[in-house]
Amino acid sequence: MALIVHKYGGTSVGSPERIQNVAEKVIQFRERGDDVVVVVSAMSGETNRLIALASQLQDKPDPREMDVLISTGEQVTIALLCMALKQRGQDARSYTGTQVHIRTDSAHGKARILEIDEAKMRADLQLGRVVVVAGFQGADEEGNITTLGRGGSDTTAVALAAALKADECQIYTDVDGVYTTDPRVVPEARKLDRITFEEMLELASLGSKVLQIRSVEFAGKYNVPLRVLSSFEEYSDSAGTLITYEEDGMEDALISGIAFNRDEAKLTIAGVPDQPGVAARILGPVGDANIEVDMIVQNISPDGSTTDFTFTVHRNDYTKTLELLSGIAYELGAREVNGDEKIVKISLVGVGMRSHAGIASTMFKTLASEGINIRMISTSEIKVSVVVDEKYLELAVRALHAAFGLEQKP
Ligand code: ADP
Ligand code: ASP
Numbered sequence: 001m002a003l004i005v006h007k008y009g010g011t012s013v014g015s016p017e018r019i020q021n022v023a024e025k026v027i028q029f030r031e032r033g034d035d036v037v038v039v040v041s042a043m044s045g046e047t048n049r050l051i052a053l054a055s056q057l058q059d060k061p062d063p064r065e066m067d068v069l070i071s072t073g074e075q076v077t078i079a080l081l082c083m084a085l086k087q088r089g090q091d092a093r094s095y096t097g098t099q100v101h102i103r104t105d106s107a108h109g110k111a112r113i114l115e116i117d118e119a120k121m122r123a124d125l126q127l128g129r130v131v132v133v134a135g136f137q138g139a140d141e142e143g144n145i146t147t148l149g150r151g152g153s154d155t156t157a158v159a160l161a162a163a164l165k166a167d168e169c170q171i172y173t174d175v176d177g178v179y180t181t182d183p184r185v186v187p188e189a190r191k192l193d194r195i196t197f198e199e200m201l202e203l204a205s206l207g208s209k210v211l212q213i214r215s216v217e218f219a220g221k222y223n224v225p226l227r228v229l230s231s232f233e234e235y236s237d238s239a240g241t242l243i244t245y246e247e248d249g250m251e252d253a254l255i256s257g258i259a260f261n262r263d264e265a266k267l268t269i270a271g272v273p274d275q276p277g278v279a280a281r282i283l284g285p286v287g288d289a290n291i292e293v294d295m296i297v298q299n300i301s302p303d304g305s306t307t308d309f310t311f312t313v314h315r316n317d318y319t320k321t322l323e324l325l326s327g328i329a330y331e332l333g334a335r336e337v338n339g340d341e342k343i344v345k346i347s348l349v350g351v352g353m354r355s356h357a358g359i360a361s362t363m364f365k366t367l368a369s370e371g372i373n374i375r376m377i378s379t380s381e382i383k384v385s386v387v388v389d390e391k392y393l394e395l396a397v398r399a400l401h402a403a404f405g406l407e408q409k410p
């Protein structure tokens, strides 16, 4: 007998039929003798619908009220799933985040979980009930409802699994595991049986939305066995992709995957006098405005006295950053400010890169042979990222996937 946390995403609970399918799956585990805690997302499209509603009523929706609004989607699903379970004779109880004391900080829209009181859930499990918890939400110390950022139900599931010391956290979604890249973009993408926490963290932070990055951080920190699998396929003990610590004998791949991120925009401030402190004078006000900067490149102009400074931010922050930069450019006596929203960041990720040279040059050659211009580059021990024009996304990812032979087992 084991204690398992299941999480079902939006597509998996997108209709009454699909919720029935989830109920059947949960009951299969109860029949094996397992205790089950289920975390669900809102029905697919619901969170987007709520966000669109808000924007019709306030230009910049109030963060507190926004969380009250967008947390409602999950409350619908928990109740419906409990009804489906009861209809099948399985006792179940639904709870909102507040009701199981998922306490977070007060950062509306991107709150972090600080504490969970698992006593109530344990009492229900003791009575043979299935516990169904709303994902994506919690409450701060004052009882204000908070949400955990898009895709946050993954993090709720892992946090509950950590608090309950569950035997496994199973993330059920609309693909049957973690692939070498998004299978919607590259149909030849290959499912991975295992991937290390480190690689999964990197993929998630570079744009692979199959798991929210915080859920992977949590699982690594609290050593929660984590598996991604399909809600539409029969369960087997070896199904899906296991996220684990690095072990001897694991697939010795150079590259484990390709991630991409369409959510960034690029800005350049050109012809800035090349003096100490320039970077701080540009990025200081950007940071003060709570805008996160990702890639940064600084170039010396041909005459050596000025510099061009380019960086990327989230697309949602593009207009605000452009406005800020115009002010900074005037103060610094820079020549001009320009920006581009239609860019995408593509990254190769693999722990095998540590011991192999030449990955970056193969990447650049592959893109060159497709006539794709690289706008920015950044590297770390286990990844290489490039920024290219958005229109090349599919072409670039497919070409790189083929160039590194990712469709074949290493
Ligand atoms: P859910 O609603 O279940 O949380 P998501 O849409 O958040 O599902 O995540 C699943 C989606 O992630 C898949 O449909 C797939 O298109 C996308 N995805 C992106 N990168 C990958 C990858 N490397 N492996 C698998 N799926 C990926
Ligand atoms: N419903 C939320 C979202 O769409 C949380 C989640 O699905 O994980 O982002």
Ligand code: MG
Pocket: 009, 151, 154, 209, 210, 211, 212
């Ligand atoms: Mg998701």
